[in-house]
Amino acid sequence: MADRRDGLFEIVKAMRPMTVRQVFYQATVAGLVEKTEAGYNKVQTDLVQMRRSGILPYDWLADSTRWQRKPRTFDSVEQALRDTAKFYRKSLWNDASAYVEVWLEKDALAGVVHPITDMYDVPLMVARGYASLSFLHGAAEYIGCLDVPTYIYHLGDFDPSGVNAGEKIEETLRELAPDAEIHFERLAVWPSQIMQWDLPTRPTKQSDTRAKNFGDVSVELDAIPPGRLRQLVEKAINRHLPQDEFRVLKAAEQSERQLLKALVGDLAGGANG
Incomplete structure (x- = not known):
């Protein structure tokens, strides 16, 4: 257990901020735990104990799923x-020739990507899988008022639902803002990235109605090392700024x-x- 926790510490130290699930995937790559639910539970328990004991700083792990509203006084x-x-x-971006947004399937990863979007003053849109119509309407309403092209970069799981969720976002935005010039690009996860980066995979859920022609292998966005995920986002933004x-x-x-x-x-x- 001590060796495993030492390994987890080094992973988080090198790649922070990370989500617990990202740490789990990197731990499987390093051979610290098995790629199973039991392995995930070991990582989760270790990280809790390491933070409570003061070994691991709390702010090295990101959690954007819980937040507080409070007025500034x-x-x-x-x-x-x-x-x-x-x-x-x-x-x-006032004088830029483009408007850029980054769309993210998982709110848990917002804390991982936000340091880059925040630095470049780019909106980070957390869709939580299939975005609600109200959320999409608000985004389309703003895009429709712009005088410059809109570039949307989407980050989502490589599985039937994750891919389809991105397609639905693009389809609905084009429908709700028919006169806007929208360029939509999926940044991750792609099959080429899975092979090139040797990302940890999982079986495609056959219970998903879209799985029929998808293939047997799926990959979660969390499987991409956080540094590489941030690099993808920064590179996309730098095309325009x-x-x-x-x-x-x-x-x-x-x-x-x-x-x-x-x-x-x-x-x-x-x-x-």
Whole structure:
């Protein structure tokens, strides 16, 4: 058990943030546990104990399935301005020739992908498999108002439902925003990625009504190492916001943040005077 936990620690340390299921898949690749439900339970139990004992930092594992709504409040105008300066973000896409969204099948993986979409100011749309019509309508309504092409990158399981869910998202968005220029691309999982990266597979669920012509092998999105998943997303975004342009915009953001901080200082100085 100690050797297994040492191995799990090294996996999470190298690839954080990760979901528990991603850790499980990497553990099977490393030969730490068997690729069964019992193996998953071992990983899950080990990670709980490792966090509770202080061995594994809690923020190394991502969990986007539970969250809290709370309004932001301030003690003073000065505090509000300080927070504004601290969290100020420049809109990176105002002058871009494209609009980009990343759609994700699993909310559990949102914490893995969000560091990249957040850095590049790109919406992360968590569809939870088959997206609801209300969710799709809201997305299509916004896309339909844009004057630039929309590029949607979808991440989902390679199984009958996962593939079909992506197809339904594309189909419904085109239906609800018929005049918009929509480019839809599935980033993962592809059969070529399964072979090239030797991803852990599982049998296709024959109970799925779409399994008839799909094939015997399925792969969960979680099987892709988190670093590689983030690289896929970043590479797709950089097709539309190249790194040199990104650096210029981030430099402008930093300059404007310093200006806000100076205003806070002036306000504090005036109050003290």
